[in-house]
Structures are given as structure tokens and as C-alpha cells.
Amino acid sequence: MLRSLAVTLLLASPALAQEASPPPPPPAAPKAPPKLIVAVAVDQLSADVFAEYRQHFTGGLARLANGVVFPSGYQSHAATETCPGHSTILTGSRPARTGIIANDWIDLKTPRKDKTIYCAEDERVPGSNSSNYTVSPLHLKVPTLGERMRAANPAVRVAAIAGKDRAAVMMSGHKADQVWWWGGKGFVSYAGRTAPEAITRGNAAVDKRLAEAQRPMELPDFCKSRDLAIPIGGGRSVGTGRFERDAGDVRRFRASPEFDMAVVGIAADLRAELKLGEGSATDLLIVGASASDYIGHTYGTEGTEMCLQMVNLDRTLGYLLDILDKTGIDYQVVLTADHGGHDLPERHNMHAIPDAARVEAGMGAKAMGQKVAAKLGMGDAQILWGGNFGDIYVDPALPAKQRQAVTREAIALYRAHPQVAGVFTRAEILATPSPSGPPETWSLIQRARASYFPERSGDFVVALKPRITPISDPTNGSVATHGSFWDYDRRVPILFWRKGLTGFEQPMSVETVDILPTLASVIGLPIPAGEIDGRCLDLDAGPGTTCPAR
Template structure:
């Protein structure tokens, strides 16, 4: 393990990340004293199943976090289990129906450009942009984040958000950040017009130097040997026994490797030093979005050697990061969770006797459905618009009210008749549905869909697929597995809290990621609005006392 980790944190990256002066570790702080630094970590596509599978093998940072307060049954409780909606819940205390972030992309037929798809973290009003070539913006997020509440309460609080993905940095950072950085293909960048600081340029050069060199295959830990087996996905593609070997200059495969998270942690480490986070008069907030897990899950699946090596390195890299904070003498608290879970590729699942695992029917794609609807109704043009075989679908803006009613009826019948479809809900049904309430594990599909529903942005109808139907018809395109379903393998994520001196507790009941904001607020004595927040404070005290404020 240490040999593979050394390949990740090369001397250049270590030099970029190392504190200038190490200090003795901070003593345990009294319970009533707020921590000086809050570190919020999202591990993209880190399902509760993945946590459960590897938690006994962790020996580094993830082992440390298990000594704190563990909620193994956390929920991204909504149906739209994608990256942008999930990240929007973590530090807002609100579900996607209230954050406005209903998906990674949605259709907005009112935009003037030809491309009517809107990316969740873009400004579509910028001339010449599209949903794939966009200007990053936080304008789509409708609610405040923890950083905003902290800076409103005390402007001396510093808020820094860093991620491998722009949407993760934006949705967790919100609209009141001192610095925000994400990986942009060849280095970290920020909002348009924000110049690179000397520090970020230094880290970018260190990463670039690392990527210029060939990377040999990573070591396979002993506990990974049982999953080290090739699975033939298509005649041209096999996964399951990879080692992340990479030729110099290969930036694409860098994302789908443990190196990606190492770069984010290196920048985070250096910013802690430069900005003296945790050493001021107010509590600071450092947000880290670790995205490698997601790219690895999409590219190789969640059960092979690739994901196992990723888990080993994620654990060790986090351990090094926490060691750095300890050496700097910072009193810090960590909250770690995920934006969603993920399901393995159906080819491997079928080899393991999960016989109903399959890829989606191409007939579910909007193009195929449109052809049927055009033939059925004799109407012209795009009668429905959507981004794939499931999720939100929109009726064509050019249709008259009567035509829309006809197309909606036929489209709903078409999708409900497909054997892979679990449910179809119309906009009217979602508007009429009651607000989510009760334990998230008990919710119906309609309740989960309601949690993701925004009447301004959601579609005219919503399609949900049955369990273990992977909405990738052709894996030769690059991704073999994905997420986005309303099922527990996508909804359930771990939620972990740790602070030096915190009493250990494991609470197995269902809680939500929207509970993270009020829980952290209670830890730092931050008053939140009495209304407008979906989450509730989680009691981190295992005894009769409560760490949450009295109602």
C-alpha cells in the first residue's frame, strides 16, 4: 500500500501540499468549544454498500472517521440520484425540489440558444455557450449554503471549496466563497475572470509534471485479490482487473484514477497552510469534492480490482491529509458523505446470479419514443424532449394545449407499457403529492420523486426504471455502469462525523444528507432560520445529553 501511495503523492505533489511548519497535534477541545475548522468531504459515488464492503479493510483516514459518529444508513433521499442534485443537498439542508437542482441537466425551452439543455452549474445567458461548452455559474442554486450562513454570522469566517468537478465545488460552496477551484482538464481553475493565484499555479505545475511521466501499474492490496477478475462487457471491452497504468500526458485517464483525488487533497493541504485555515478568530470551512470514485465506478464498475485499489488509496490519502491537519495543530471537525451511490455493471452482476440485471431498452430513448409518437399522432417535430431513457421528459413547446394533452397521454402509456419501467408520474401527480415526511427508507417512489420535483424546472412527466436496469444501452461508448435511480443502491450513502475527543457512536437508523447542515450548525453554535430547511440536527452525543439545540 505504501508503495502505491508514494506513486500518487509524488515529491512534487508532496512539496506543494506540505505545511511550512509542523506543530504539535491539538489537544481534545471541550465539547462546548466550536471547532476552528470544519472540513466537509464528499466522495462522489460512495454508496453505503461500498462503505460496508470495505470498512473493515480501511486503516487510514476512513478508519479514523469510523472512530467518531457513524451513520451507515444515510440517504440522498430523492429520486434524482445524480451528482449535481446530491451535492446540492449536503450543505444547504434542502432536498433538490427546494434547491432547484433537479438533475445534472434539464430542458429549458425558454432559453434563446438552439441548445435547450441547461447544465446545472452554467449560465445559459452567456452568448455562444452550450450545455457542454459553458460558463460555470452558481445562479441555478436557489437556497443558501453553510458557507453563506457562516459568513453572514461572522464575515471573518473563510470558506474555500475545491473539487474534481465544477458542479460539486459550486453546489457545496454556494454563493459566498472566498476561493473556489475545480479541475478543468489540464489544471485547477475558477469562475470566469478569476486569475490563478501563485499557489494554484504551483499545484497545477506539480500535477502537470506528475502527469508528464508514465505511471506504472499500482499495487494490488491483498484484500483486493478476491475481486481481481476480468469481466467481458462487450467483445471489445473488458474490465475488472485493471491497475491504472498510464502513459505520460494521459489527462483523460487521470480522472478515472486515485491520482485525481490526490491532486484535490494536495491543493486543499496547501490552501490550509496559505490561508491559515483554523487559526483565526472564527470557524473556517474547507469543502473537498473527491470525484475519482465516480469516474472509476462509471468506467470500471463498483466491484472489480479498480474500485478496490481506489478504496485503498482513498483511505490512505485521507489519512495523510488528516495527519497534515494534526501536525499543524488545528482543532478541526470532519463530515464525510457522498452525493449518491452507484450500481455495478450488469454483466458482472449476472455472473454473480443477479439474473434481472440488464441494460436499458433502446426504445426508451427520447428519439425512439418521438418516432412512435409522431406515427401515432401525426404531429411533427420533437414531441417530447429528454436526456436519456429515464428521468424528466418535456412536451414540445410548439404543441397546442390540446396537442400536449394527446402527446402526454400517449407518451405515458408508451413508457408504462415497457417492462423495464417501474413508474411514470405526470407533473400534475407530482404537484398534488404530499411533501416528503417520515423515515427516508419508508418513502414510496412518488415521495422520492416529489423530493426532486421543482415545478419551474421539472418535466411534464417523469420515468423511473426498475431495479438493476442500467440506463446505458451501449457500453462501448465509454461508461459501463452508472447511477440515477430511486433504488437504495443509489440512494444510500454513509454519513460520518469525527473530531478529536468525540465519543464513538454508530446509529443504524435512516437519516438524510440534508441533516448535515443543521448538525454542523449546532456544533459551531450557528443559528439557522426556523423555516426553509428540510433537514434536522443529528444528535452526535451517545448519552442522555444532546448535541442539538432545544426546540
């Protein structure tokens, strides 16, 4: 059942219409640069989930797990969300340098009514707002690997396909040849882009798939221990799902293994159509697999839903690698994630983790601002903006003394709350040097510093305590999330694989910003000193090294 589910969608793409087969024996260690780099980002693949299912992988994740493995990779910053995380993977830079501090931030000086800015929008477009926007890489302040490769050699081609616009945009940057993402009814791109045949065929395959109802997936034996219903209120429960859905149910399609199958199928077809890896230069194929994140938010990370997702993602990536093998192209793979994830507190409580809880209602910036305004006799005007943690903004239109009083009272109110671990002011954060050393040893303010970009970040930053889920009511939307300062959201796997590369495992911590300089070293691309935050990782366990002398 699991195999047929994957094949049904993947075989809709001509490039994937071939039977999977074991990879050939590895040749001698490669000397020349690879002809193709395949960069895969799995949205919300925590190091914990990877370790939990690693023993059960038999496909693509199994192959990658036998390559060069860094099980403790870090999205080292505090803003462990999709947009900041993806901005680090192929730039070598933390959010404090990329400028991507969150999925959204507040700009109280923008002339438009909507003061929320989406990370991958161009708010200069007339009529745009943060929920109905024009997708753009405008806010990304640094070049990506693909941009650097193309600047060094115009023959380089870069293509990206992802389940989210912000994943495709933040990894491809400003000058990619092809950038495609799920637009709600199919895969779309920037205005004026002509769809390659791979996109047209892929969208037709998705339409056909969506028109068919899907029966429950077969549950492997090792998933059965996760088959436990977790009540979340409102008559709902999670933990026992098997991805059945009605015909036309796009929401359930997106939060299922089918979604990654579509992305990966189109990626393989796009590579074939563009002949990536077949030219004179090293090309770059970027794949953003987003289903794990939608599944984690909808069902949590420890039920049958995530178990089935890991099984299918492993097989889906296996088909991709098998097809690449058959091309004869020398390709280098890197796989990582934009952030980890935290399971829902109701399941943690059932597993005797009593400190897991949902954030108290009334912790949002607007509600906290109302309390401050009442204390200071300011009426009912909104004076704070933001969420219930992370960047909090104080109304810049307030007179200076009043603004100082609001900031002081708001910080005191947050610091006194039993669910808050720390509050850091703009001045405190900017006075903190950019962190270095093992990321697991960084203080909370150092983690905040790695995310802080003065032009966009808040007047102060709030960190919730560990295992406090910033969702008060799970009955009408997401049941679990990420975004915290803590290692369950920061730790992700980083895997490198290439034929002939000797596999080994490095248990010490590294960062996702180390990926760009490592790949740059593999292809002989110089990176000027001081332009990035990452460092090159040695991928050769033998007497030689990948990295230049330091």
C-alpha cells in the first residue's frame, strides 16, 4: 500500500516513470567537482524525529544516513520558523545577517493599513497585504549559493521547487532560472514566468490526484505503538490518522505524504527537462519538502501521522536518488531542515511530562498592551504589537517619555509572567557580540542576537519557558508548533551524500550556516572572508580534507 501510494503520484512525471533499483557499488572517491548539487530542505524535521525513525529507513533517508552525518546540526538562532531557517541553509548566514528575522514582522511606519510584513513579499506593490501578497526575494539581504555560483560562472543553472513560497525563495535567492512553489491550487512562480512542461504535467497530475478520494494508508508494525488518540477538546483528537481524505480536499492533501510526492516528482522532471548536471558547469537543484511541517502543526510529531510521513518521505526520496543514479550524473546531495518541532502538550502530559503546557490566554502583545495602558491611564489605544513571544513592538508614535514608560512596564509585566523564561531589550541584544562556539552552549540572549536585525526586529524579545506551546486553543487550528529558543526547535540533521564519499558520523554540533561554505569548497567556489557566519565542514574522513586550510 505504501509503495503504490508513492508510485501513483510520482509516476505521473515522465522523469520518474522507471522502476526503482538499488544504487550501483560506490566508485573511487570523487576528485572533480560534482556536476549537480541537490539541496533538500525538509520542513520541520527535528534531530529528535530523525533519530527516532532512523533505524526504520530503507530508502533515500537510509542512503543519506550512510553518508556524512551531522546529527546535531543547529538552526542556532532563536527565531526557529520556516522563513528564517530556510534563509540560513544556502546563504551561510544567520538571520541577523540575512535580515529574515521571522515569517512575519511588524513595520509600524509602513504607509499601508496592514502593518504586518510577510518575509517573502514585496509590500511596495499597490494593494498588497501580508496575506494577499506578491512573492519576492526583496527582503533577503545576502546572496545565496546559487547566486554566488552564477556570478562565478554564468553557465550555472539554478532551479527550485518547494511546497512553500518562502522555502523556494529563501533558498534560491534573487537570480534563479526557475523558482516554483505551491500556490493553493497548483505550483506557481513569479509573474510573467512561463511554466516548463514539468510544471504543467505536475499540476495536471496533482489535479487528477486531488479529484480522487484517498483511503487510509496501511500502518507499518513499528508505527502501531504511536496509534493512540489524544483528545484536544472540541470533540477532536489526533494521533491515529492515516491520511484518508475526500476528493478535492486540498487542506488534507497538503498535510499528507502526497504533498512531498508531488514536489519531488516535479523536481525530478524539472531536472530532466532543464538537463541540470549535463552542462559544462555545476548546476543546483533545490527541493523544499513541506509536508512534515503541515503534518506536525495539524497532528503533532509523535502520532501515526508523523510515523507514516517519515516512512513515505524515506521512500519518496529513494525514488529521486534512484532516478538520479540512472542518469549517470555525478551529484552531491545535502539534506537538512529549517527548524525542528515540539509535540502537543496534551501528549507530553500523557507521557508524564508535567511542565508541558499551552500558553495562557491573554499573553498576546495586544492584550498585554491593554494591561499596560490601563496601568498608565492611556485609554484603550493599541500600544504593543506582536505575538505572545518573540519580537514585541512599541508604538513609535508615542511621545518619548511615554514610550519609555510603556516599554518599562511591558517588560516588567512579561518578566513577571510564570511562563516566560526571559525578556531582552533592543539595547541589551545589540550590546551582545555575535555568538560563536558550540551553539548548544549559547545563552538565551546570544540566541536572540543571532536572530536580531535592527531594521526589522522588535523593541524587546520575549522567550517562553521550555515546553510552553504558544497556541492557547488547539480546537480550531494548529495543535502543535515550533519557533522557540529551545533545542527541540533548534536541532536538525545535516546529511551529505555523494557516490564514493566515505561515510562517517560527527556527533559534535555544527550549524546550518556551515552548509554553504562546505558546498562551496566541494566545487572550488571561493567565499570572501567576513561575508558569512558559517565555516567549512570536512567531508573526507581520510587523510585529506574537503576544506581549505584555515
